[in-house]
Amino acid sequence: MELRSEDVFAEGVAILRKEKIASATTAARLLLCFVLGTKDFRAHTVSPADAERFRTLIVQHKAGCPVSKLIGSRAFWDQTFYVNENVLDPRPDSETLIEAVLQAIPENTTSSQILDLGTGSGCLLGTLLVHRPYMRGIGVDCSLQALFVAQKNAVRLGTANRTHFICSNWTAALAQKHNFEVIISNPPYISRRDIPALPKSVLYDPLIALDGGEDGLACYREIASSIMPLLCHKGQLFLEVGQGQQRAVKKIFNILRYAQSYKDLSGRVRVLQFIKE
Numbered sequence: 001m002e003l004r005s006e007d008v009f010a011e012g013v014a015i016l017r018k019e020k021i022a023s024a025t026t027a028a029r030l031l032l033c034f035v036l037g038t039k040d041f042r043a044h045t046v047s048p049a050d051a052e053r054f055r056t057l058i059v060q061h062k063a064g065c066p067v068s069k070l071i072g073s074r075a076f077w078d079q080t081f082y083v084n085e086n087v088l089d090p091r092p093d094s095e096t097l098i099e100a101v102l103q104a105i106p107e108n109t110t111s112s113q114i115l116d117l118g119t120g121s122g123c124l125l126g127t128l129l130v131h132r133p134y135m136r137g138i139g140v141d142c143s144l145q146a147l148f149v150a151q152k153n154a155v156r157l158g159t160a161n162r163t164h165f166i167c168s169n170w171t172a173a174l175a176q177k178h179n180f181e182v183i184i185s186n187p188p189y190i191s192r193r194d195i196p197a198l199p200k201s202v203l204y205d206p207l208i209a210l211d212g213g214e215d216g217l218a219c220y221r222e223i224a225s226s227i228m229p230l231l232c233h234k235g236q237l238f239l240e241v242g243q244g245q246q247r248a249v250k251k252i253f254n255i256l257r258y259a260q261s262y263k264d265l266s267g268r269v270r271v272l273q274f275i276k277e
């Protein structure tokens with residue numbers, strides 16, 4: 001017998017609320033819409049099989065699995081990205097980097113290339129290329145599985161013909177001399193000892209996307225050691241940083257001129273901008 005979608009939804013919300021899950025209503029709505037393949041569940045009835053599928057997802061979410069990982073997509077800036085267990089979920093904090101680059105690079109910029117180190121789902125590079133339609137980009141990641149997701153996202157966004165993905169340990173597989181006007185990176189920056197204490201939901205992200213070595217700064221050091229020949233004169237580097245890493249990352253990149261920092265919505269410094277002179 002078909003069930004009323006409102007009742008199925010209310011049951012899901014109640015289960016999540018009982019566990020004090022934040023945004024229980026939004027989570028239950030996204031999960032039910034996903035199961036029913038619709039944008040508005042209220043217009044539908046629910047079969048017993050779909051109700052069971054929905055309950056299973058609610059239980060998985062209750063156990064800590066993020067909604068994005070359950071439905072396979074996540075909104076970022078003004079786009080939606082495929083995600084899976086091989087990529088970091090795009091985070092609202094990383095939208096600070098988009099804001100910084102869009103401020104720095106005029107809309108009609110031509111013939112200029114962006115290099116994205118540690119592209120993951122491709123959310124940073126893809127969003128920038130959507131908004132800078134004359135630019136091209138290279139996305140690098142050491143995870144081939146992540147690059148499959150990034151490629152799928154580039155096709156979804158319509159930027160695939162301007163994007164090239166390379167599987168590489170940071171810059172190792174790139175030609176020694178390049179002339180990138182813009183390099184961006186949101187490298188793994190969590191200190192290894194802090195990883196076990198992260199909220200359960202973060203542990204659904206791949207470890208390779210989180211682990212910044214003993215002090216969280218290992219990837220910045222690696223990137224700094226090879227970035228100079230890749231940036232053109234006046235080229236700009238934008239780096240996402242973790243909480244409290246601002247000073248240490250500035251020091252690591254003192255081979256470039258520090259330009260300015262950008263804060264996220266909670267007022268924390270999230271992005272540093274450097275210029276090659």
Ligand SMILES: C[S@@+](CC[C@H](N)C(=O)[O-])C[C@H]1O[C@@H](n2cnc3c(N)ncnc32)[C@H](O)[C@@H]1O
Nearest residue numbers: 088118119120141142143169170186187188209
């Ligand atoms: C914090 S995630 C960022 C993903 C995406 N750019 C974003 O902002 O959502 C870091 C990414 O760096 C990649 N990565 C880690 N170590 C790497 C290495 N040695 N070389 C290249 N990429 C690496 C990970 O696979 C992961 O996709």
